[in-house]
Amino acid sequence: MFGSPTDRRTHAARAVVTGAGSGIGRAFAVELARRGGTVICADIDADRARETVALIEQGGAGSAHAVFCDVSRTEDIDALADLAEDHFGAPTSLMINNAGVGIGGRPVGEIGLEDWQWALGINLWGMVYGSEKFLPQLRRSGRAGLVNVASTAAFSAAPSMAAYNVGKAGVLALSETIAAESGGSDLAVTVLCPTFVKTNVAVDGRIAGGASQLAQTVMRWTGMSPEKVARTTLDAHDRGRLYVVPQPDARLIWAAKRHLPRTYTAGLGVLNRALPALDRLTSPTTPEPTRTGV
Numbered sequence: 001m002f003g004s005p006t007d008r009r010t011h012a013a014r015a016v017v018t019g020a021g022s023g024i025g026r027a028f029a030v031e032l033a034r035r036g037g038t039v040i041c042a043d044i045d046a047d048r049a050r051e052t053v054a055l056i057e058q059g060g061a062g063s064a065h066a067v068f069c070d071v072s073r074t075e076d077i078d079a080l081a082d083l084a085e086d087h088f089g090a091p092t093s094l095m096i097n098n099a100g101v102g103i104g105g106r107p108v109g110e111i112g113l114e115d116w117q118w119a120l121g122i123n124l125w126g127m128v129y130g131s132e133k134f135l136p137q138l139r140r141s142g143r144a145g146l147v148n149v150a151s152t153a154a155f156s157a158a159p160s161m162a163a164y165n166v167g168k169a170g171v172l173a174l175s176e177t178i179a180a181e182s183g184g185s186d187l188a189v190t191v192l193c194p195t196f197v198k199t200n201v202a203v204d205g206r207i208a209g210g211a212s213q214l215a216q217t218v219m220r221w222t223g224m225s226p227e228k229v230a231r232t233t234l235d236a237h238d239r240g241r242l243y244v245v246p247q248p249d250a251r252l253i254w255a256a257k258r259h260l261p262r263t264y265t266a267g268l269g270v271l272n273r274a275l276p277a278l279d280r281l282t283s284p285t286t287p288e289p290t291r292t293g294v
């Protein structure tokens, strides 16, 4: 259960949020400021990070500072950690490793090594660097927290999403290991595994044309709001929860994969073969896959 607000890690935190310029990261930053925190908003898009800071300043609670940081570059994460400790005048007390990109729409064998490296560089190595560099600071801080943003993709084995799935599975394993290493200490670890959340992830990433449209449509219809995801995750973190699987469909996928792994994977295969046929039936011409964004 919750203690008093002063006991809660997400209240009055000295927090760093990566990917804070949009979507879930922005919602984390705004919510942490609302809870009285001082927030470093780090993003590869510094203008978007500054927009988040402006939103926080309009809200009138907490305080925030925007920083450019490409999480796939160790030197940027080193600089972020140093800047955070200087800015706070104390070690960071809450690290939210959130920055990530969407990639999908092609099966293994057609993804290309450049796309694998790009996606894993951000989605996996970014979180490895963020954890490796910030953990000593978090441990020095006393009562501290680490939140890593994975995805249901970590265990759902969705076809045509291997580069995304592999990165997120790594983030899940990384978070579970840090939690085991931190047992009995003052460091709490949480890993977030949502399905669809209404953000820019399917627009800005490298998702083949048809798959990007499909993801955006499903996201629009079924996606949870990033604000609700952020609040739910921070509250669960305060309760000491390791796993946050916020949506019923995510929990269903997790249960099916754990209890009926062979049936689950076989079912996915059938669905994967049926979908293109369904698509041909419902659309007069199937467009050639095109890249969205970079």
Ligand SMILES: NC(=O)c1ccc[n+]([C@@H]2O[C@H](COP(=O)([O-])OP(=O)(O)OC[C@H]3O[C@@H](n4cnc5c(N)ncnc54)[C@H](O)[C@@H]3O)[C@@H](O)[C@H]2O)c1
Pocket (backbone or CB within 6 Å): 018, 019, 020, 021, 022, 023, 024, 025, 042, 043, 044, 045, 048, 069, 070, 071, 072, 098, 099, 100, 101, 102, 122, 149, 150, 151, 152, 193, 194, 195, 196, 197, 198, 199, 200, 201, 202, 204, 219
């Ligand atoms: N939206 C979903 O449906 C969903 C579902 C599961 C998991 N996630 C995960 O949530 C996290 C946040 O994504 P989102 O949905 O809010 O997407 P988003 O695209 O709205 O926001 C991602 C932010 O990360 C930033 N970013 C991208 N590359 C970066 C880099 N190299 N260094 C620093 N910042 C970088 C972007 O500029 C952007 O501001 C990601 O890790 C994503 O994989 C999203």
